[in-house]
Amino acid sequence: MSLVLGIDGGGTKTVCVLMNDTGQVLGRGEAGASNYQSVGKSAALCSIESAITQATASFQAVPVEAICLGVAGVDRPADIQVVETFVQQLQLSDSLPITWALRPSTIVIGNDALIALVGGLGHCVGVVAIAGTGSIIFGRNSTGCTKRVGGWGHLLGDAGGAYHLAISGLRSALKAYDGCDAATTLQERFKQHLGLSSLEELVNVIYQPGWSVKDIAALAPIVAQEATSGDAVALGIIEEAVKELVKATQVVVDSLFSPSDIVEVVTTGSVWQGFSLMREQFEAAFVTHKPGVKIVSPRYEPAYGAGLLALETLSNC
């Protein structure tokens, strides 16, 4: 029996699945964050090891032939090297109930977009449109070619992500407050939500020490709600965000697939889950102009996608 491990190493949590060669999940474990750029290498490795321990807890001497780790922010050769040392250290660990049987060709290291794509679709060919705090569109075709658009972070890109929606909402509220733009219900909603007596106090909230990108991103649902309630300014922000995500998705589809292909695009991330209006507009944009593109909701979690990618290395041998 060939067994493989699929690991989703995220900024919030780490998920590991133990999978057999038919794609059946035999065990699953969860642990803390493992994006080592934020939490450090030893904490990241510790999270990964802990998730593996949970996933394999019901077994003894599990023969693991392949492993795939999808880790947030892993793009460059130097990043991949760090995760490779994690795999080496896991193989040296004597606390895991695993008999390692990895070969170089059965170790897959990639970023979180790749495993979100494969997990979300349940197979390896198509596109994932991730819109969480940030945004990234990533695709892979049947020859294994990949294309990424976006993923440049909150300052340099991420239009369509929650941070960008929130910042656009805040900027619009202040422009309205200044008398430079149309009035918007966002003004009153941000004031209420943040407990401000005047919108002027936004400055004290947003620039306060310790306020992070995620804190600002958490204000995005207000923009979505006001858009749904019919506020023209909020609606404009949502429409602009959808336009950016549609454009980015089209670029990825066009660069990897031919016009006659049926291409599945899976939407993952908090923005799609929370803001149904954006999901509807996104889907509608393709129905008209690119009927070959099918927008789908995630079928499996990213760790499952990592498992499938690990399995794929065995069938290739």
Add this chain to the structure above:
Amino acid sequence: MSLVLGIDGGGTKTVCVLMNDTGQVLGRGEAGASNYQSVGKSAALCSIESAITQATASFQAVPVEAICLGVAGVDRPADIQVVETFVQQLQLSDSLPITWALRPSTIVIGNDALIALVGGLGHCVGVVAIAGTGSIIFGRNSTGCTKRVGGWGHLLGDAGGAYHLAISGLRSALKAYDGCDAATTLQERFKQHLGLSSLEELVNVIYQPGWSVKDIAALAPIVAQEATSGDAVALGIIEEAVKELVKATQVVVDSLFSPSDIVEVVTTGSVWQGFSLMREQFEAAFVTHKPGVKIVSPRYEPAYGAGLLALETLSNC
């Protein structure tokens, strides 16, 4: 002889002028930063005292009847209170060659926009359009009413400031790189300027620890240069920035002056000095639609404006 002090307390330097009752500058001093939110209260007070010491160095027992301090970021009552304690401490200092004769009505505390307005125009009525790292438009009419638009900082506003120009340029370069937007010469220029082998490496530069708003703002001249050379994307960024500054200026003018008034708008800050294209477009926008608005270059420095505001308190008595 009535003498007054005008102090410009900025984030980079502090300037003090000693002025007589005809507006003649008798002494001038410069010291380090005095925006106490960044450098701390004691360092700020130290800079102010040092600038005063230099400005009054040629005198003994200078009788100072009025003082005006314009300090960056001073807007709320709590901020004003901090600067009031500075004035109290200056009066207790025994190292200054000053015989203080201040009264509550001859102490003026305001923000840097107010003194930039009065210094820039050489009088107290009109508008200042500040575009440095950030942007703010501030006006004052003959009844003393004021109106501010912008000044919300790099995340919440500042369209037209150097930070915003630079970020827009970087975002556009990456969108072009992704294939989502028109090609632009900004791609090559940013790569060259930052010594990158690929635009992908922008992420490592912009998000590196220690990189500040000012570091990003320092890339704005590249956008201005490419616009001048005819790059359509860069030109679009400049035009959008001018549009925002024109709109904000119109709002300030309309809220303080009547349509028949002649209103002087003084442009101050690094963006106006460096990017002549923006200055030309800004001026052109008013020539057509608001011929009563006259765009002028700064006549005096902000510290001189502070001196005039201090003098004004004496003539009001």
